[in-house]
Amino acid sequence: xxxxxxxxVEPGVAPVGTRMSASAITxxxxxxxxxxxxxxxxxxxxxxxxxHDSKAILADTLDAVTRTSAERGFGGDNDxxxxxxxxxxxxxxxxxxxxxxxxxxxxxxxxTDRRSFILADCPGHVQYTKNTVTGASTADAVVVLxxxxxxxxxxxxxxxxxxxxxxxxxxxxxVNKIDLVDFSEEAFRAIEAEVQSVAxxxxxxDVLVVPVSALEGDNVVxxxxxxxxxxxxxxxxxxxxxxxxDEVERGLEPFRFPVQLVIRPQGALAPDxxxxxxxxxxxxxxxxYAGQVASGSVSVGDAITVLPSGRTAxxxxxxxxxxxxERAVAPQSVSxxxxxxxDIARGDVIAATGxxxxxxxxxxxxxxxxxxxxxxxxxKVLIKHGSKTVQGLVRAVTGKLDLDSFELGAAAGLELNxxxxxxxxxxxxxxxxxxxxxxxxxAFLVIDAQDGNTLAAGLVKDHPGDREGERYVI
Amino acid sequence: MSTQITETPVDEPVIEPVEIVELNSxxxxxxxxxxxxxxxxxxxxxxxxxxxxxxxSVLMLHLATKAFWPGKVPFPVLxxxxxxxFPEVIDFRDRTVERLGLRLEVGSVQEFIDRGELAERADxxxxxxxxxxxxxxxxxxxxxxxxxxxxxDEDKARAKERILSLRDEFGQWDPRNQRPELWNLxxxxxxxxxxxxxxxxSNWTELDVWRYIAREGIELPPLxxxxxxxxxxxxxxxxxxxxxxQPRPGxxxxxxxxxxxxxxDMSCTGAxxxxxxxxxxxxxxxxxxxxxxxxxxxxxxxxxxxxxEDRKKDGYF
Numbered sequence: 001x002x003x004x005x006x007x008x009v010e011p012g013v014a015p016v017g018t019r020m021s022a023s024a025i026t027x028x029x030x031x032x033x034x035x036x037x038x039x040x041x042x043x044x045x046x047x048x049x050x051x052h053d054s055k056a057i058l059a060d061t062l063d064a065v066t067r068t069s070a071e072r073g074f075g076g077d078n079d080x081x082x083x084x085x086x087x088x089x090x091x092x093x094x095x096x097x098x099x100x101x102x103x104x105x106x107x108x109x110x111x112t113d114r115r116s117f118i119l120a121d122c123p124g125h126v127q128y129t130k131n132t133v134t135g136a137s138t139a140d141a142v143v144v145l146x147x148x149x150x151x152x153x154x155x156x157x158x159x160x161x162x163x164x165x166x167x168x169x170x171x172x173x174x175v176n177k178i179d180l181v182d183f184s185e186e187a188f189r190a191i192e193a194e195v196q197s198v199a200x201x202x203x204x205x206d207v208l209v210v211p212v213s214a215l216e217g218d219n220v221v222x223x224x225x226x227x228x229x230x231x232x233x234x235x236x237x238x239x240x241x242x243x244x245x246d247e248v249e250r251g252l253e254p255f256r257f258p259v260q261l262v263i264r265p266q267g268a269l270a271p272d273x274x275x276x277x278x279x280x281x282x283x284x285x286x287x288x289y290a291g292q293v294a295s296g297s298v299s300v301g302d303a304i305t306v307l308p309s310g311r312t313a314x315x316x317x318x319x320x321x322x323x324x325x326e327r328a329v330a331p332q333s334v335s336x337x338x339x340x341x342x343d344i345a346r347g348d349v350i351a352a353t354g355x356x357x358x359x360x361x362x363x364x365x366x367x368x369x370x371x372x373x374x375x376x377x378x379x380k381v382l383i384k385h386g387s388k389t390v391q392g393l394v395r396a397v398t399g400k401l402d403l404d405s406f407e408l409g410a411a412a413g414l415e416l417n418x419x420x421x422x423x424x425x426x427x428x429x430x431x432x433x434x435x436x437x438x439x440x441x442x443a444f445l446v447i448d449a450q451d452g453n454t455l456a457a458g459l460v461k462d463h464p465g466d467r468e469g470e471r472y473v474i
Numbered sequence: 475m476s477t478q479i480t481e482t483p484v485d486e487p488v489i490e491p492v493e494i495v496e497l498n499s500x501x502x503x504x505x506x507x508x509x510x511x512x513x514x515x516x517x518x519x520x521x522x523x524x525x526x527x528x529x530x531s532v533l534m535l536h537l538a539t540k541a542f543w544p545g546k547v548p549f550p551v552l553x554x555x556x557x558x559x560f561p562e563v564i565d566f567r568d569r570t571v572e573r574l575g576l577r578l579e580v581g582s583v584q585e586f587i588d589r590g591e592l593a594e595r596a597d598x599x600x601x602x603x604x605x606x607x608x609x610x611x612x613x614x615x616x617x618x619x620x621x622x623x624x625x626x627d628e629d630k631a632r633a634k635e636r637i638l639s640l641r642d643e644f645g646q647w648d649p650r651n652q653r654p655e656l657w658n659l660x661x662x663x664x665x666x667x668x669x670x671x672x673x674x675x676s677n678w679t680e681l682d683v684w685r686y687i688a689r690e691g692i693e694l695p696p697l698x699x700x701x702x703x704x705x706x707x708x709x710x711x712x713x714x715x716x717x718x719x720q721p722r723p724g725x726x727x728x729x730x731x732x733x734x735x736x737x738x739d740m741s742c743t744g745a746x747x748x749x750x751x752x753x754x755x756x757x758x759x760x761x762x763x764x765x766x767x768x769x770x771x772x773x774x775x776x777x778x779x780x781x782x783e784d785r786k787k788d789g790y791f
Contacts, residue, residue, distance in 0.1 A: 104649060109679045116499040137657045263542060270542075271573065319543070321539070333541070335543075443656070443657045443659065452664055453661075453663075454654055454656070457656045
């Protein structure tokens with residue numbers, strides 16, 4: 001693979017079976033995961049290894065990386081992946097290659113027979129909370145790296161805390177560089193025990209711990225002969241088997257549908273419909289509410305309530321691009337037609353009747369502060385929740401989380417990478433739901449009203465935090 | 475494939491319980507893209523879609539027609555014409571715009587060269603020259619959001635791009651200072667003079683695009699499928715013989731069966747030898763390909779390891 005085959009001679013097609021997989025042709029399911037690690041624990045190498053060994057790296061890319069690796073003194077004149085700098089596969093920006101660091105979250109794609117994967121590769125050392133929160137917010141699973149020589153670090157504990165806070169469905173801990181501790185079972189078991197202990201303390205359940213060597217490939221894609229004492233699955237096998245967030249939550253969550261826009265074409269019909277006289281006439285009065293099912297499912301005939309107005313109606317149609325559906329589930333994008341002509345606008349939420357309490361103008365929340373501009377009490381901000389953006393006044397910052405002790409300490413403000421709690425008064429009522437119970441509808445953004453930048457990831461809480469000595473309960 | 479499909483008119487739903495089958499990766503990517511397209515249309519005053527007639531922009535337009543059905547696509551399309559485009563692609567562009575009843579804005583590289591505001595490059599490649607007419611068209615039309623068909627799997631710099639990407643008054647992309655993108659909550663706020671590039675198919679791979687084109691039966695310009703063409707070899711690629719791409723001494727012209735994996739400026743886009751004559755052949759070929767799309771076909775991305783990053787920082791697509 002190290003030399004680029006001449007595309008003029010070969011049409012760029014490998015023999016069937018080298019890369020083509022069943023899901024590559026027919027399309028399997030989609031699984032999103034993120035990686036999180038500390039400095040120099042080999043995360044870029046692990047990502048490079050996953051891409052390389054799952055055959056997601058094509059010859060020309062590998063060729064370029066091999067060339068650069070050789071220029072930098074990697075051993076490379078043979079075709080072994082061990083001899084190239086796998087980190088070069090993921091570090092894309094000029095500054096990253098020059099400085100040998102990873103600056104920003106990078107997205108990678110690969111597929112196996114069972115699944116297509118979207119990988120959010122989150123750098124460990126620059127603004128790690130910002131990056132981990134970003135990657136974890138959409139992830140079905142997060143892979144946390146630990147250096148087998150160092151064990152659980154302060155940053156590992158912080159990562160686990162953030163993942164717990166964001167309710168990432170699955171956490172996998174990869175104990176990397178196991179080759180550098182001579183594939184020692186004893187060393188692995190000690191780290192595994194510590195991981196499980198810390199995870200239990202934080203409240204992360206079902207953590208899977210895998211011994212890997214990203215550099216040598218042990219237990220990443222192929223099970224390793226060097227770790228006979230490890231009988232569990234390899235990392236990729238785990239990622240292929242874990243259920244997605246939607247699979248986990250299907251059937252458990254009530255129906256929620258933030259309205260993105262009202263589709264009411266009147267004179268502006270699609271030309272093919274406008275040209276057909278009879279169809280054009282029937283679509284001229286068409287009115288539907290477009291959005292993406294945020295949670296749960298909806299069927300024709302279901303009773304719905306519009307939030308915040310509280311008006312009720314029945315679903316008479318679920319449309320998608322000319323097709324009439326009987327039922328839609330999260331996260332499908334569809335349009336709903338209702339039995340009543342009621343006032344519904346962008347920002348409203350359509351919910352299954354009888355599943356929602358009261359809308360509120362008081363927001364109690366955890367904030368992951370992602371901006372260099374600090375938060376101060378009295379600040380006026382914008383809150384984006386679902387498809388609605390409203391003004392908010394930060395009445396009080398009620399605490400700051402110590403990610404090492406999980407204690408909530410007193411704070412008057414929040415700085416970059418801080419996680420804290422706050423009370424916010426909203427200009428108008430929102431259908432707020434606790435993030436701990438509703439991952440999709442309990443999340444919001446805090447936006448700077450002046451420059452428009454995103455300041456924080458917000459998670460709705462039930463009750464205001466207590467300043468004094470509260471044992472932090474996520 | 476998604477389920478519960480009935481071909482009945484929308485006002486007469488057929489009431490019969492249908493088992494929900496798993497949403498596959500294409501269903502999920504489609505749903506995500508439509509959500510993003512609707513968000514941008516709802517939150518911006520003057521969006522537009524970059525439309526070249528290339529497969530990614532054709533896919534984008536197809537998604538837009540689905541997002542607003544039965545209404546028409548509620549924004550114009552913008553094409554930055556290098557003056558070196560394949561005639562069959564321009565023809566396809568015009569037919570598509572006509573069929574969907576859209577307004578087409580064109581930014582012309584040739585006009586900028588004729589006015590002396592852009593200089594032809596020594597290598598004859600006009601792709602990098604598109605940035606100035608692009609930014610000019612955006613400013614002239616006061617577009618505040620511009621949809622593009624860029625995908626993160628195309629290039630290492632694109633892998634770090636946001637789905638909604640803020641551009642400053644100079645159209646510049648600052649990869650070190652991007653907004654965090656959380657959950658599916660997109661922040662498109664911008665100040666006067668700034669605009670946003672929106673990339674709804676960020677998470678699609680080349681193979682996803684082709685599988686979706688096959689599934690939806692989307693029409694593409696014919697040069698994406700195998701055909702006989704007079705070509706010559708240059709820089710490890712097959713170049714079409716045309717007005718702006720003539721063989722130099724020693725470059726022999728041969729007739730080969732080729733197709734295009736990407737369609738850009740004729741002066742820098744290469745063809746690949748291929749017998750894939752149908753969309754299903756292409757899906758199989760792409761699934762088995764050992765070369766990346768851009769590596770196989772784009773001279774402009776071979777200039778340096780950071781060629782795309784440099785162009786993007788200046789305001790390129």
